[in-house]
Amino acid sequence: MTASPDSARPDRRTAAALCALLGSSEDLRQPGIRERAEQARDLLRSGAGSDELAACFGALDMLLRQSGDARGLVNESRGTEVPGITPHIKVAVCPGPTQCTRVARARDLLPAPHCAVNDTRMRKSRLGPAR
Incomplete structure (x- = not known):
């Protein structure tokens, strides 16, 4: 049985979480956290084995x-959102006074689709958690 090529690489989510942790001065104030996080960072940079990385990440x-x-x-809540960067998806939503729940893809360089109910173009907006 052969090992998969991804087994030697660290989990991207873990690396992203470590990056977010190292960027947060508040989280690094606790005793020992900064040292362990820097050790994990150094192991990632040096290309350490997956077992060594897993042990260090587990200890952290x-x-x-x-x-x-x-x-x-x-x-x-850590690693998927880095301070200052927010993911968003542009969509076209109903522009009229009687809004329907239609949501269509809105491309940057193209006009929004036509709304047949209100006989006007839909308006571009960001997709939020309520949609």
Whole structure:
């Protein structure tokens, strides 16, 4: 049985979480967190083996949880959102006074699709959690 080529590479989510952690001065204030995070960063940079990385990430996760951070290292609230960068999707929504729930793809360089109910172009907006 052969190992898959991805087994030697670190998990992208974990690397993103480490990046977000290293960018947060508040999270690094707890004793030992900065040192362990920098050790993990150095292992990533040097191309360390997956077992060594997993052990270091596990120790960092445990240290974060012991210091009171219930998210640990990898959680949806860390690593997927970096301060200053927000993902968004542009959509076209109903422009009229009687708004329907139609949502269409809105391309940057093309006009918004036509709304047949209100006989006008739909307006471009960002897709939010309510849609």
